[in-house]
Amino acid sequence: MAVIEQLQNWLSLPILVLGDYTLRIAGIASALGILIISAIVQRGLSKASSAAAKRSGAHDQNIYIIQRVLKYIVYGVGLILALSALGVSFKNLMLVAGALGVGIGFGLQSIVNNFVCGIIILFEKSLRIGDFVELADGLLGEVREINIRSTLLRTLDNADIIVPNADFISSQVNNWTLNDDIRRFSISFSVAYGSDLEQVREAGLKAAEDVPITLKRKNIMPDVLVTELGSSGVECILTIWAQGEWVKRPGWVKSQYLTAIYNNLRAAKIEIPFPQMDVHMRS
Numbered sequence: 001m002a003v004i005e006q007l008q009n010w011l012s013l014p015i016l017v018l019g020d021y022t023l024r025i026a027g028i029a030s031a032l033g034i035l036i037i038s039a040i041v042q043r044g045l046s047k048a049s050s051a052a053a054k055r056s057g058a059h060d061q062n063i064y065i066i067q068r069v070l071k072y073i074v075y076g077v078g079l080i081l082a083l084s085a086l087g088v089s090f091k092n093l094m095l096v097a098g099a100l101g102v103g104i105g106f107g108l109q110s111i112v113n114n115f116v117c118g119i120i121i122l123f124e125k126s127l128r129i130g131d132f133v134e135l136a137d138g139l140l141g142e143v144r145e146i147n148i149r150s151t152l153l154r155t156l157d158n159a160d161i162i163v164p165n166a167d168f169i170s171s172q173v174n175n176w177t178l179n180d181d182i183r184r185f186s187i188s189f190s191v192a193y194g195s196d197l198e199q200v201r202e203a204g205l206k207a208a209e210d211v212p213i214t215l216k217r218k219n220i221m222p223d224v225l226v227t228e229l230g231s232s233g234v235e236c237i238l239t240i241w242a243q244g245e246w247v248k249r250p251g252w253v254k255s256q257y258l259t260a261i262y263n264n265l266r267a268a269k270i271e272i273p274f275p276q277m278d279v280h281m282r283s
Contacts, residue, residue: 030085038078045070068122072148110166114149117165121146127168127175132248134174135167142248156251176247182215183247185240187257190233192271197226197234203268204238207260213253215241233273 046067121127131143133153141153141161151168153161167173176183191200204224208214214222220241228235238257246253265272 027086031082034078034082034085038074038081041078042071042074045074068146068148110164111149114165117169118146118148118151121151121165121168126178127151127173128178131178132176134176135163136171136173139163140250156249181247182220182241182243184220185242185250185253185257187238187240187254187261188227188235189238189258189261189265190230190235190273191265192233192273195234195270199268200224200234200236200265200270203264203270204236204261207257207264208238208240210260210264211240211256213242213246213256215243217241232275 127133127143127146129143129146132140133143134140139153139155139161141155143151144154144160145152146165150162150164153163155161189204191197201224205222208222216222222238222240225237225239226234227237238261240257242253262272
């Protein structure tokens with residue numbers, strides 16, 4: 001009994017006193033316990049909802065949304081209960097909320113904006129885990145996480161980039177895999193003036209055949225087009241279609257087709273031009 005009374009006395013010891021408010025060890029212990037229980041409950045609900053959604057055949061993106069919403073709700077309720085355990089009254093919470101409102105008006109606008117944009121992204125489904133996107137500044141990457149404030153992209157260099165959610169709402173974003181995972185690539189190359197353009201076309205189509213990832217379906221066949229009569233040669237493009245993981249590797253795809261184009265032009269003895277300048281000397 002003496003030990004219990006000693007423990008009770010220790011838990012009731014005040015740590016901080018501010019006017020009518022007293023922070024005690026017991027309150028801190030209770031708040032920590034509530035937060036730990038909230039984390040355990042959140043994990044359990046996440047696993048249970050994921051299993052139930054998979055059994056019902058729900059889409060992966062819907063499962064992700066459910067898990068995120070449950071996480072925010074559980075942590076939000078846990079935070080309120082933890083504050084209550086610390087002795088913070090509802091009236092004080094309202095005062096804190098009012099103070100936060102003023103802070104939001106001045107310094108937290110971007111945070112709130114990113115939070116709202118994250119909710120829009122989740123429910124609008126314009127961005128999903130695994131999508132390959134290109135931002136307005138040219139950044140390419142695969143979506144790895146959609147969080148409350150930011151989205152995690154993994155670039156082609158295997159670097160993880162944290163992008164504010166507002167950037168996906170306020171700026172133009174190319175989502176190469178939103179509706180399907182098929183993408184067209186345009187590979188530019190040049191041939192010298194005087195080249196047989198029909199022979200150039202055949203060499204380009206042969207190059208497309210030589211690369212095994214080329215798709216050949218109705219309306220998405222490879223093609224060779226003349227785009228410009230340049231200063232040094234005839235500008236052409238080889239248009240091809242690729243699917244799946246190759247969509248996320250544009251640099252590698254371009255390299256494979258350029259190599260095949262070069263080899264086929266060389267085999268057909270078609271000259272590849274280089275910049276030239278004629279200099280006329282006056283005597």
